[in-house]
Amino acid sequence: MQTVMEIADNHPHAHLPHLWSANIAPPTLADPDDPNKLSPTRLSRAEMKSGEPKRIWKSGSTCRVAFVTRLHRRAVRQEFWCASFEESQVFLNIAGHPEVVNFMEQRTTVPFVDLSGRDTFTRVDAHVLLRSGEEVLVSVKYDEKARRQSYLAEIANVAAQTPYEVADRFTVTSRYLFYPTYRDCAHAIHQARGGWDPDADDHMLELSEHLGERFTLQEIVDASGLGHRGRRAVIRLVGDGDIGKHLLDPFSPDTQLWSAAA
Template sequence: MSNDRHEADHHAYANSTFGPPPLADPDAPFRVENSHLMKMELGKSSSSCKLSFVTRLNRRAVLQEFWCASYEEAAVYQNLAAHSDVVNFKEQLTRVDFVGGNGKPTYTKVDAHLLLKDMNEVLFSVKYDTKARRKSYIEEIANIAGQCSRQVADRFNLGSRYAFHPVYRKCAAEIHKARRGWDPESDRIVLEAANDLGGAFSFGALIDRSMLGAKGYRAAVRLIGDGEITKNILDPFCPETHCRSAA
């Protein structure tokens, strides 16, 4: 992606809370930047931070470090980052003020704030599966969501890693691993192979056409993660999976 294209993307999201992630420096593609938090700035999670999660949000983006209060948060962040509709997200960025069930005003810092390709913004509250399914907690989140202004976000979601289908979770893990690498030349060759194949083709045929072997596999996974090649979201990365070029 050229700098002009990147600036155009940022301009498109000028009215959003934040824009696309910064591009990686081709001369230092493995340098890691903070999403927006330093570890000591975690606020509500400062005493319970368990780990950091480092990923690229697309194959050209800088590696970003996200601080997580739990493994569950890290797992959900990985699933969110792998969705081709997600442009960017920030952890514990957004405060939502609301009146609680006791009638008193209070607020919460939401676990993830997503920016989507359609310019909608989504808040995502992460909880372990048993709590995310608990009727009383669902009602609590519904109360907060009902009081959340559309100027803050367009939707408010709740879930654990198990809100995502098992095949999707496996694909998300593969996208994460492939994006951790850096190989723009292989990405270019595989994208050209997809365009040459035209229409529908199998994942295996794409790898064969690229003649790059394992490098081609990883590049194809990155391109699918970015939405430049498409497949059914619940199909695995296997030779017979049907794919299409998004061009």
């Protein structure tokens, strides 16, 4: 059930381990001539191919919020369909994590035997690919249910029956299980990725490798001479994991950063 893909030497994820034999590949790169072109992540209706129905993920009838973002500074803009505002906010926080390479909504179905002994299945809210090559299934719930012990027991039962060929881990979350400062940073990364400035990104990435072991956000912006363009590029690079920052530090002038590029 794994998909093997060829990897271009100049692809921004080329150095990451195992990703090209995962169930989910890294996101498609944007067309530099049309970087804001939108790519949907799901089928909206049943389609037939060679007499066989294609796999249907989430349908329009269940969509309440359409969340649009890039998952990498060079990636195509993707549109995710969300069943609730809660789900869209969790997706935003997932997208802003530097270890996340890609995710897809409503992609994976896991059959299992529930706690009463009944054969059933669950359609997982998000299937996430990490930089390590690990794959994580994510169930999104409102905060009270995401902390409820009875529901966590149900998910633990599903996780125990999820084959490693499908995913490495199964987790439950709500937007409030992400620390407030982390949520602010994820939103800043989301906004910065809305821009397209490869020249600034490349300049800041190279500069980060020559500023010593640690430097502040203000120091690298000042050294670049790019002002706000430089700051937005640094935020994109932090979101992509190429410049390091403690997850719970804000994007403040005196925040400590470091080069994390391979």
